[in-house]
Amino acid sequence: MAVxxxxxxxxxxxxPKKWKVGVSLPAADIPFYVNVEYGxxxxxxxxxxxxxxxxxxxxxxxxxxxxxxxxxxxxxxxDILLVxxxxxxxxxxxxxxxxxxxxxxxxxxxxxxxxxTLFWVGQDDYEIGVRIAEYIVKRLGRKGGKVALLRxxxxxxxxxxxxxxxxxxxxxxxxxxxxxRLSGRDTIESGLQLMQDVLQAHPDVDAVYCCxxxxxxxxxxxxxxxxxxxxxxxxxxxxKPGMTAIEKGEYDxxxxxxxGMIGYLGLKKAYEYLENFPKMTYTPLIDVTKENVHKVxx
Numbered sequence: 386m387a388v389x390x391x392x393x394x395x396x397x398x399x400x401p402k403k404w405k406v407g408v409s410l411p412a413a414d415i416p417f418y419v420n421v422e423y424g425x426x427x428x429x430x431x432x433x434x435x436x437x438x439x440x441x442x443x444x445x446x447x448x449x450x451x452x453x454x455x456x457x458x459x460x461x462x463x464d465i466l467l468v469x470x471x472x473x474x475x476x477x478x479x480x481x482x483x484x485x486x487x488x489x490x491x492x493x494x495x496x497x498x499x500x501x502t503l504f505w506v507g508q509d510d511y512e513i514g515v516r517i518a519e520y521i522v523k524r525l526g527r528k529g530g531k532v533a534l535l536r537x538x539x540x541x542x543x544x545x546x547x548x549x550x551x552x553x554x555x556x557x558x559x560x561x562x563x564x565x566r567l568s569g570r571d572t573i574e575s576g577l578q579l580m581q582d583v584l585q586a587h588p589d590v591d592a593v594y595c596c597x598x599x600x601x602x603x604x605x606x607x608x609x610x611x612x613x614x615x616x617x618x619x620x621x622x623x624x625k626p627g628m629t630a631i632e633k634g635e636y637d638x639x640x641x642x643x644x645g646m647i648g649y650l651g652l653k654k655a656y657e658y659l660e661n662f663p664k665m666t667y668t669p670l671i672d673v674t675k676e677n678v679h680k681v682x683x
Contacts, residue, residue: 404659406439406652407458408467409451411495413443415571416599416624417644418469421494424648425467432656439652446538446570448475455479459486465655469494472540489658493651494644496542503658506651508642510543513621514550520638521592522558524617529560530591533583535576535604536568537596544568544596547621551594564590569600576603584611595620598627598639605635 408425410418422441429439440458444451448471456479458466466488470476476497480490484501492505521532534551537544548566555561564587569575576599583590584607593616595601601620608616620627623641630636673681 403435404437404465404656405461405463406437406465406467406655407455407461407463408439408441409454409458410441410443410469410493411451411471412446415597416626417494417571417597417622417642418443420624420644421469421648421651424645424650425652426648427645428649428652428656432652437652437656444471446471448472448540451476452479455483459483459488463488464659466490467651467655468492468497470497470541471495473498473542474540491651491655491658494543494647498542504654506647506654507543508647510546511550511553513640513642514547514552515554516550516640517547517594517619517621517638518551518554520619521594521617522554522561524619524637525561525592527560529558529562531562531564531587531589532592532594533564533580533587533590534566535579535583535593535595535600536566537600538570539568547596571597571599573599573603573606576600576605577607578603580604580607581611584608584613588613590616592617592619598622598624598630598636601636601639602626602630605630 410421412418425439425441429437442454444454451471455466466483468480468490470492473496477499480497480499481501483490490502492502494507496505534548536548555563565583567579567582569579576595579600580603593604595604595618598620601618605618617637619638621640621642623639627636627639631639671681
């Protein structure tokens with residue numbers, strides 16, 4: 386009996402730990418974060434329900450709710466947090482409080498001003514802005530034109546980085562004149578309202594930069610309702626509604642951010658961290674023969 390008890394204890398002690406992961410995303414009505422959620426769930430399936438348990442909460446773009454959600458996650462005993470901050474500055478306190486409580490934090494998509502996070506998984510927002518602006522410059526040509534900037538929500542970092550990329554291109558092209566900068570949520574409703582304001586003040590606008598596809602779709606609807614044609618709409622996102630609008634010829638350009646991949650990689654990297662992976666890192670191997678020996682990068 387003593388032997389059986391010892392063996393049983395050894396088996397139980399060697400069983401792999403089931404990690405608990407808390408995820409806080411800004412909003413459930415924004416396709417970008419619906420896709421982030423999808424990517425997280427796909428990664429969770431691959432890892433296995435016996436190894437990881439994931440709970441996802443949406444903050445409704447409310448920094449106070451997000452703070453409470455993070456506090457609840459910590460109190461419930463999660464092992465790690467994945468957070469896409471509603472507010473870059475407002476997220477500092479809750480994130481650092483979680484870290485002090487022994488819960489590491491990884492940020493997704495949106496960044497936090499906190500220096501206590503492990504790392505960030507997301508898109509190169511500056512490069513996205515550069516690409517969108519280059520498309521607009523190319524379409525307007527040497528003649529140039531008037532451009533309106535429809536930015537994302539205030540207090541978040543990605544609209545800021547995207548706009549920095551946009552302006553880095555526009556500053557090199559004096560034929561481009563930015564006539565207005567307006568901020569709003571990444572929703573069709575917000576884009577509609579913002580574009581109505583643009584058309585009221587600048588009915589002769591030639592192109593519109595949109596921080597997100599949803600803003601662009603709302604802006605396109607506003608132009609349609611006003612009976613105005615020929616405006617160039619370019620933005621970032623690449624979710625299904627935006628891609629469909631491009632197929633229909635209503636939307637001119639989008640830079641795909643791959644939010645599903647952000648969620649997928651975020652959870653994968655969190656699991657690797659918890660499991661102390663990778664334990665080994667292999668360098669790439671190259672087959673060298675007489676035929677390629679002079680082409681190999683040494």
